[in-house]
Amino acid sequence: MADMTKTMTCEAPPEQIKYANLLFWGSWLGIFLMIITYLIYITGVLQPAVSMQDVTSNWTQPRIKVTSYGPHHEIEEFKICGKEVECSISDPDVVGGVAAYSKITNSPTGWDWAKQLGKGDFLNFLPIAFLAVLTIICYFTLIPAYFRCKEYVYAGIVIAEIIVLAAAASGLVGGGAH
Amino acid sequence: MFRNTLEKWHLFLVGALGFVLASPVGAMAQEAAAAGAIDNHPWWFWPLILLFFCFILGIVAVLAGVGGGVLYVPLVSGFFPFHIDFVRGAGLMVALAGALAAGPGLLKRNMASLRLALPMALIASTCAIIGAVLGLYLSALDPRIVQGALGATIVFIAALLAFSKNTERPVVTKQDAVGMALGIQGMYHDAGSGEDVPWKTHRTLIGMLLFIVIGVMAGMFGLGAGWANVPVLNLLMGAPLKVSVSTSKFLLSITDTSAAWIYLNQGCVIPLMAIPSIIGLMLGSFVGVKLLAKAKPKFIRYMVIGVLLFAGLKAIDKALGIGLLG
Numbered sequence: 001m002a003d004m005t006k007t008m009t010c011e012a013p014p015e016q017i018k019y020a021n022l023l024f025w026g027s028w029l030g031i032f033l034m035i036i037t038y039l040i041y042i043t044g045v046l047q048p049a050v051s052m053q054d055v056t057s058n059w060t061q062p063r064i065k066v067t068s069y070g071p072h073h074e075i076e077e078f079k080i081c082g083k084e085v086e087c088s089i090s091d092p093d094v095v096g097g098v099a100a101y102s103k104i105t106n107s108p109t110g111w112d113w114a115k116q117l118g119k120g121d122f123l124n125f126l127p128i129a130f131l132a133v134l135t136i137i138c139y140f141t142l143i144p145a146y147f148r149c150k151e152y153v154y155a156g157i158v159i160a161e162i163i164v165l166a167a168a169a170s171g172l173v174g175g176g177a178h
Numbered sequence: 179m180f181r182n183t184l185e186k187w188h189l190f191l192v193g194a195l196g197f198v199l200a201s202p203v204g205a206m207a208q209e210a211a212a213a214g215a216i217d218n219h220p221w222w223f224w225p226l227i228l229l230f231f232c233f234i235l236g237i238v239a240v241l242a243g244v245g246g247g248v249l250y251v252p253l254v255s256g257f258f259p260f261h262i263d264f265v266r267g268a269g270l271m272v273a274l275a276g277a278l279a280a281g282p283g284l285l286k287r288n289m290a291s292l293r294l295a296l297p298m299a300l301i302a303s304t305c306a307i308i309g310a311v312l313g314l315y316l317s318a319l320d321p322r323i324v325q326g327a328l329g330a331t332i333v334f335i336a337a338l339l340a341f342s343k344n345t346e347r348p349v350v351t352k353q354d355a356v357g358m359a360l361g362i363q364g365m366y367h368d369a370g371s372g373e374d375v376p377w378k379t380h381r382t383l384i385g386m387l388l389f390i391v392i393g394v395m396a397g398m399f400g401l402g403a404g405w406a407n408v409p410v411l412n413l414l415m416g417a418p419l420k421v422s423v424s425t426s427k428f429l430l431s432i433t434d435t436s437a438a439w440i441y442l443n444q445g446c447v448i449p450l451m452a453i454p455s456i457i458g459l460m461l462g463s464f465v466g467v468k469l470l471a472k473a474k475p476k477f478i479r480y481m482v483i484g485v486l487l488f489a490g491l492k493a494i495d496k497a498l499g500i501g502l503l504g
Binding site: 027052110111121134151 | 219221222224225259260261262263264267271274275278279281282283285286287288291292293296297299300303304307311314317318320321359360361365366367374431432435436437438439440442443444445446447448449450451452453454456457460
């Protein structure tokens, strides 16, 4: 059972303060970097991998008709619906949404964006990924604190959460890894 | 009271939201989306509109006491031409950025409790991954499935906001075994009354089970789940309202992180639309916090409930292809 005296005070526990400080600096750094990289992108300082016109013309209803599948049922060849071929929504070979957008614009999935950081659009993923990894970093600061206080259940919860978030980030869940 | 509502800023807010919702922008977006037409606007048109729209949304969200994500996803998917996959990806990033920015202050003041948040976060974030994968799968099958389910959820949220009554300090006479084993209790200083308020939880296990549902819904629809977190923490588990609201906001930073990674890895986050949304909403939130002292939140709250109800019904209408709401 947890030590009651540790929690019955108006002061936030030290591990909570440490977490808060890291979160504060991290989140504002991420948001600041987000603004900078976006300005680099839209001012054209770095050329984007996918032109803005291609992005805007495909973010509404991207759809493709798959004409050839690979050995693991991955899309090998396709035609763009409405442009190269007329498609019916009931056709099982017609793919829509983000999967079609990625194929049409040749955008990477998983962590493949990291290979294209020199491009204006993919540079924006750096602060986005940083914000999405910040909680994992903050969680690491809690492990020694909970072990020191012999709060083994909370240490276990923290470790389990790191594993869950790392699994999500890895791209292994949801088929995003490449 | 009526005269007060006609104050300058109030008019601006209502007018701006009304403009964004009812203007040709909304109509053009729907038209483009419905026809699958090629968008002839210059590339900067939609990001600029989004920035303005999310700025207003940020103000309204703070005044209405809801998270930005719950307004963003139904309104942007209903009135802008983006595919729902990208709206959900951006919605999660919007909710995540807001929660990350708000978390430190709440944790330092001991209003958000790590002891209360960590067990719930583990359940919700795990289930948010399942929800995100399921949502993307269903959307690949037919986006109307997600659109319809989102609409039903939003209508439910509007009803929840309209009818649920929070309890400032619920009475917890006996802490349950799970809450006691995890040491889920604490104390905060209520600046309003000048009191130190101790708190503990009951029905912890049922609360944990409900976080399974909350996580799945957060991941599936790209919504911040504050609307669901607060009633569970406050009404069910007996945490004081201030602790529930603050812990819920902090919880979102963890729940949304796991779902955001799934959407990010699938390519659902398009920076051109996601970043103006995040920046606009955060700037709007700052203005909203400043306006909060002078605001009549009740009026804004009812307006938001009305807008959510409309957005939810519109999503259902769109999913079923009835065409009653345009």
